[in-house]
Amino acid sequence: xxxxxxxxxxxxxxxxxxxxxxxxxxxxxxxxxxxxxxxxxxxxxxxxxxxxxxxxxxxxxxxxxxxxxxxxxxxxxxxxxxxxxxxxxxxxxxxxxxxxxxxxxxxxxxxxxxxxxxxxxxxxxxxxxxxxxxxxxxxxxxxxxxxxxxxxxxxxxxxxxxxxxxxxxxxxxxxxxxxxxxxxxxxxxxxxxxxxx
Amino acid sequence: xxxxxxxxxxxxxxxxxxxxxxxxxxxxxxxxxxxxxxxxxxxxxxxxxxxxxxxxxxxxxxxxxxxxxxxxxxxxxxxxxxxxxxxxxxxxxxxxxxxxxxxxxxxxxxxxxxxxxxxxxxxxxxxxxxxxxxxxxxxxxxxxxxxxxxxxxxxxxxxxxxxxxxxxxxxxxxxxxxxxxxxxxxxxxxxxxxxxxxxxxxxxxxxxxxxxxxxxxxxxxxxxxxxxxxxxxxxxxxxxxxxxxxxxxxxxx
Numbered sequence: 001x002x003x004x005x006x007x008x009x010x011x012x013x014x015x016x017x018x019x020x021x022x023x024x025x026x027x028x029x030x031x032x033x034x035x036x037x038x039x040x041x042x043x044x045x046x047x048x049x050x051x052x053x054x055x056x057x058x059x060x061x062x063x064x065x066x067x068x069x070x071x072x073x074x075x076x077x078x079x080x081x082x083x084x085x086x087x088x089x090x091x092x093x094x095x096x097x098x099x100x101x102x103x104x105x106x107x108x109x110x111x112x113x114x115x116x117x118x119x120x121x122x123x124x125x126x127x128x129x130x131x132x133x134x135x136x137x138x139x140x141x142x143x144x145x146x147x148x149x150x151x152x153x154x155x156x157x158x159x160x161x162x163x164x165x166x167x168x169x170x171x172x173x174x175x176x177x178x179x180x181x182x183x184x185x186x187x188x189x190x191x192x193x194x195x196x197x
Numbered sequence: 198x199x200x201x202x203x204x205x206x207x208x209x210x211x212x213x214x215x216x217x218x219x220x221x222x223x224x225x226x227x228x229x230x231x232x233x234x235x236x237x238x239x240x241x242x243x244x245x246x247x248x249x250x251x252x253x254x255x256x257x258x259x260x261x262x263x264x265x266x267x268x269x270x271x272x273x274x275x276x277x278x279x280x281x282x283x284x285x286x287x288x289x290x291x292x293x294x295x296x297x298x299x300x301x302x303x304x305x306x307x308x309x310x311x312x313x314x315x316x317x318x319x320x321x322x323x324x325x326x327x328x329x330x331x332x333x334x335x336x337x338x339x340x341x342x343x344x345x346x347x348x349x350x351x352x353x354x355x356x357x358x359x360x361x362x363x364x365x366x367x368x369x370x371x372x373x374x375x376x377x378x379x380x381x382x383x384x385x386x387x388x389x390x391x392x393x394x395x396x397x398x399x400x401x402x403x404x405x406x407x408x409x410x411x412x413x414x415x416x417x418x419x420x421x422x423x424x425x426x427x428x429x430x431x432x433x434x435x436x437x438x439x440x441x442x443x444x445x446x447x448x449x450x
Contacts, residue, residue: 015267015291015292015293016267016271016293016295019267019268019271019293020271022268023268023269023271048318048320048321049318050318113199114391114392114393114394114418115392116319116320116363116394117199118320118363118364118394118418119199119200119201119202119242119394119418119419120199120200120202120242120448121198121199121200122198122200136200136448138272138273139199140273140295140320141320142319142320158198159198159199180271181271181272181273181295182271182272183237183271183272183450184271186271187271
């Protein structure tokens with residue numbers, strides 16, 4: 001089945017993402033089948049959970065290659081929370097486990113303040129951004145991405161230090177925050193991303 | 198900068214919102230779905246549901262309530278009350294809650310904190326603590342505040358942090374229902390003693406300074422209240438404007 005898929009990797013709470021798609025009136029397929037991934041027109045990778053568990057689960061289901069191929073070949077992709085982190089090479093959360101390696105860079109833990117960061121934080125968008133606005137959005141994260149190529153960064157936020165809140169590069173959008181939990185603001189981000197793609 | 202959170206709490210019994218004074222005298226306060234939607238619109242940063250039903254039918258009703266709310270309200274939802282097993286946690290998360298709050302079950306069987314945080318992630322495991330002061334020490338109470346335990350609050354906080362909890366929901370039984378303000382001393386002691394975010398609860402009254410005090414002096418990360426919001430004594434948007442003008446990091450709508 002082609003169309004929009006929400007990748008069901010067997011962990012985390014996907015319901016908040018599908019609830020918002022329902023509310024927006026978009027149809028989607030909640031799936032973890034290789035053939036669905038290969039045929040998808042758009043892919044949403046929601047995620048809460050553990051970097052290592054996620055990659056192990058993806059590897060054991062034999063989906064890593066299909067997902068990487070689709071992302072690299074231009075299929076519109078939206079990653080959320082863990083969905084931004086796995087785009088990089090490695091994470092301090094799971095030393096020795098390779099990510100999807102779409103972008104060079106790594107995922108590191110916050111070193112100051114209460115961890116996880118839980119709550120609403122302000123976006124500071126960069127010029128490389130087409131869907132976000134300078135608003136408060138909801139974060140729940142202990143880790144954040146450090147891309148080697150700073151040009152893919154589309155928004156920062158501050159938690160005792162500046163950190164990357166989102167990236168945008170060609171077909172790839174990924175948010176460290178949870179747009180599906182960010183009220184009307186997040187609602188609009190979803191709408192804009194889907195309409196754009 | 199991370200904003201301080203304002204969290205309305207809905208005590209839900211048989212699908213309806215109620216609020217007690219000093220854990221007694223339940224008063225009817227309305228339909229949880231419409232209340233949640235209203236709070237979200239007014240700028241609530243999160244919503245906590247406390248299931249005060251004791252029956253299995255009540256639990257199913259609670260899950261239906263959460264399911265309905267989650268389809269309409271796109272801010273974080275936490276559910277507590279009667280959650281005892283990993284399966285309870287899984288079910289409530291599947292119904293659309295973002296976090297599950299454990300109280301009595303965590304004290305009786307602390308291992309559940311470890312298992313739950315490994316299975317679902319620390320971020321969705323909130324430990325609710327009912328604290329009461331006796332002879333200059335705060336003790337942890339369970340069974341809806343009716344049973345004293347041997348745990349001192351500060352020790353219990355350290356323990357749950359070690360076991361993998363993601364957040365603390367701290368209720369002062371001494372302040373709860375008084376509307377005389379949050380328990381600043383307790384909140385500050387806990388917040389400075391842990392690396393987990395602390396939600397202060399109990400004692401919020403009509404005076405908005407109660408909130409600025411608990412953030413500025415109590416070092417709370419979030420503040421929770423029920424009746425003052427249900428009965429419109431304090432409007433969430435007025436409160437947030439007040440906090441913003443006081444210089445407290447606040448998300449305005």
